[in-house]
Amino acid sequence: MIGIYLSGTGNTKHCVEKLVYLIDDKSKCLPLEHPQIVHILEKHYIIVLGYPTQFSNAPFMVRDFIKKNSSLWKGKKVFCVNTMGLFSGDGTGCTARILKKYGAEILGGxxxxxxxxxxxxxxxxxxxEENRQVVKNADKRIEQVAEQIRCGKYPQEGLSFIAHIKGLFGQxxxxxHKTLGYTDKLKISDACIGCGLCSRECPMGNIKIKDKKAVSGEQCTMCYRCISLCPQKAITLLGxxxxxxxxxxxxK
Ligand SMILES: Cc1cc2nc3c(=O)[nH]c(=O)nc-3n(C[C@H](O)[C@H](O)[C@H](O)COP(=O)(O)O)c2cc1C
Ligand code: SF4
Ligand code: SF4
Incomplete structure (x- = not known):
């Protein structure tokens, strides 16, 4: 088993790692942007795939990765994990449907x-304090699910037709239009001191440092990692x- 994830602020990384290590403490978890990820995935048959909900969809980077590596999924067994702030409808179904098309078996969601x-x-x-409670509740749920999975039972959240309708019409x-592709709408203010942290951390390699200032390209997958890390709070996207x-x- 291997866990892979896209995670902007660490939520999904935590959830995937906790779940995977509780099921099998010898398994590895890696970010989707790992340079050897395709090669590593070729050697694994059970995959836990995690990502955040964005407007009740999977981030474009995740869908793009699945499609660009379409031949990778045949015969793989995938368990989809989706984190959300409030509501995702069929957040897991959004990747499960594509993965199935490419020959994966979906274990659950x-x-x-x-x-x-x-x-x-x-x-x-x-x-x-409210967020700490949210994380505690999430941890409890992950512990329950890990126990179920160890007994061979996989939850099926977000995979039903009803969930599909909820995700589609709910949001x-x-x-x-927001999730059709990567965005070029990232804004970087004059407060930027050119420290380069955003550029080093971006999973898409979307930010470059030019003349000691950060400059955004057109390949942002809206993960909010740079926005949550910038020491100058110089980066914004939706607000x-x-x-x-x-x-x-x-x-935590
Ligand atoms: C651009 C964007 C859109 C989002 N849309 C939703 C949404 O539709 N529903 C929801 O419940 N949470 C939404 N969220 C919240 C994230 O899904 C949630 O905080 C997630 O746990 C972040 O995980 P990460 O830290 O691993 O990236 C959105 C977050 C971002 C950045
Ligand atoms: S992290 Fe902030 S201050 Fe540092 S280069 Fe990026 S935008 Fe500028
Ligand atoms: S530019 Fe920032 S928000 Fe966009 S993908 Fe990179 S780290 Fe994420």
């Missing part, structure tokens, strides 16, 4: 509430001001 990673909007913001249709940077480590 798990959708877990975690702190909301959008840190440049006041909407849905919880205080630190995905209304924000369809115009960073309210409170979100990192899983703050809530």
């Amino acid at each position: 798990l959708q877990i509430k975690m702190p909301d990673s959008v840190c440049d909007s006041k909407l849905l913001k919880k205080d630190i 995905r249709l209304w924000f369809y 115009d001001q960073v309210i409170e940077q979100c990192r899983y480590e703050k809530y």
